[in-house]
């Protein structure tokens with residue numbers, strides 16, 4: 075069994091509460107990956123099955139994924155369209171995946187479209203992050219890339235929208251980031267922060283913190 079707490083890639087102690095399942099407690103958006111790690115077909119399939127089996131409105135399954143593995147042509151084309159900042163760290167991951175959601179019915183009206191398509195894609199990606207974590211891997215999602223260039227490069231039809239990217243891989247060890255520029259090493263070591271539950275869990279009316287939080 076893989077030790078899913080190993081190699082978190084983060085130097086500061088996690089602030090997440092013990093009440094979280096370890097799969098979520100130890101998830102973080104890693105910026106520095108082990109460049110020698112190869113993501114095999116079985117692992118990749120398992121990760122994409124997690125998306126396949128996530129829920130969606132009316133079971134519409136309005137998601138798509140374009141997968142580039144480090145060293146292949148798809149991966150190289152993806153790196154070309156990344157923002158300059160994301161080009162620094164994302165190629166260290168074993169895979170880069172571009173996500174898509176359906177934005178309209180297709181020409182033959184065979185593919186159903188739902189208003190919840192982007193929501194469903196987000197949920198499918200969340201499943202990917204948890205499945206990856208269960209396999210000792212981490213992901214960092216990103217929006218910083220040229221969406222139009224990606225749409226053209228990968229011949230995405232008009233009823234689909236390229237949405238986000240996912241860098242997926244094995245986190246590098248705590249001191250294996252020497253090849254990264256200083257700004258990446260600094261950012262990767264920043265403590266993680268979150269709003270308190272009271273800021274976004276309401277009861278009675280919006281803006282009123284839920285009673286169970288203040289009792």
Ligand SMILES: Cc1cc2nc3c(=O)[nH]c(=O)nc-3n(C[C@H](O)[C@H](O)[C@H](O)COP(=O)(O)O)c2cc1C
Pocket residue numbers: 101102103104160214215216217218219238266
């Ligand atoms: C939709 C989305 C877009 C993001 N875009 C970027 C990005 O372009 N570059 C980057 O380095 N991180 C990006 N991130 C990662 C976030 O910065 C990160 O999830 C956030 O700081 C919280 O950190 P954590 O995931 O480790 O809890 C993105 C995350 C999401 C979900």
